[in-house]
Amino acid sequence: MRRKIIAGNWKMYKSPAETREFGEELKQLYKTPPKDYEICIFPTYLCIDSLVESWKGLEGFHVGAQNCHWANMGAYTGEISAAMLVDVQADHVLIGHSERRQYQKETHQELQAKVMAALGFDLQVVYCCGEMLDDRQADKHFDVVTRQLDEVLGKLHPRALPNLIVAYEPVWAIGTGVTATPAQAQEMHAFIRRHLKKILGSKAERTPILYGGSVKQNNALSLFSMGDIDGALIGGASLQAGDFWAIAQAMSQALS
Numbered sequence: 001m002r003r004k005i006i007a008g009n010w011k012m013y014k015s016p017a018e019t020r021e022f023g024e025e026l027k028q029l030y031k032t033p034p035k036d037y038e039i040c041i042f043p044t045y046l047c048i049d050s051l052v053e054s055w056k057g058l059e060g061f062h063v064g065a066q067n068c069h070w071a072n073m074g075a076y077t078g079e080i081s082a083a084m085l086v087d088v089q090a091d092h093v094l095i096g097h098s099e100r101r102q103y104q105k106e107t108h109q110e111l112q113a114k115v116m117a118a119l120g121f122d123l124q125v126v127y128c129c130g131e132m133l134d135d136r137q138a139d140k141h142f143d144v145v146t147r148q149l150d151e152v153l154g155k156l157h158p159r160a161l162p163n164l165i166v167a168y169e170p171v172w173a174i175g176t177g178v179t180a181t182p183a184q185a186q187e188m189h190a191f192i193r194r195h196l197k198k199i200l201g202s203k204a205e206r207t208p209i210l211y212g213g214s215v216k217q218n219n220a221l222s223l224f225s226m227g228d229i230d231g232a233l234i235g236g237a238s239l240q241a242g243d244f245w246a247i248a249q250a251m252s253q254a255l256s
């Protein structure tokens with residue numbers, strides 16, 4: 001069976017104090033750590049340490065960063081390297097989120113270099129892809145996602161696969177309250193899985209593919225019940241421990 005992952009991308013929300021509060025609340029909600037899926041929260045760089053501290057020693061609870069630089073160190077004002085993330089005990093990193101592609105104009109060359117840097121430090125890379133509304137309306141969504149996979153993951157060595165997670169996040173579903181239907185998400189996840197196997201070999205069958213875009217408590221179970229959806233990357237609904245936990249419970253239910 002593939003790994004299942006419930007992840008939260010906090011974007012530019014929460015202070016260190018609020019992060020600690022969330023960390024403690026989530027611990028309270030879990031009497032024992034989940035056995036059949038992993039949890040990962042991606043807070044701002046400033047809050048990684050607070051969450052790592054709060055969850056120290058808890059199996060299955062991970063902390064990640066929302067970005068990293070492609071260089072290990074250097075004269076790059078305002079940047080953070082993969083090496084530094086490892087130093088503060090983050091073990092995951094998001095690469096290629098659509099908000100960074102849009103606002104920071106990240107190019108596929110940069111994304112490719114970031115993926116390589118993160119893998120070089122043995123981080124788990126959550127590579128984000130997904131089409132814009134116009135692409136879907138023009139029936140180009142498969143082409144767009146194919147290009148995003150080829151340009152950034154096309155040259156990866158298959159031995160990197162155990163460190164790779166893909167998140168499919170259709171841009172039209174992010175923060176809009178409009179979720180992809182389970183059938184739409186399943187169709188794209190199955191497509192991504194076939195394509196990953198084409199470019200990275202048969203072991204890509206085991207690569208977790210998460211869905212992101214307005215995942216909430218009321219739609220999580222129907223998404224997680226689909227065969228190729230291995231979890232979620234949750235934005236808004238990951239900010240409250242209770243909401244996040246409720247979505248994670250839907251994963252337990254889907255697996256039972």
Ligand code: 13P
Pocket residue numbers: 009097169173174175176177212213214215233234235236237
């Ligand atoms: P929402 O869950 O708020 O739509 O955000 C999704 C997202 O961008 C996660 O990376």
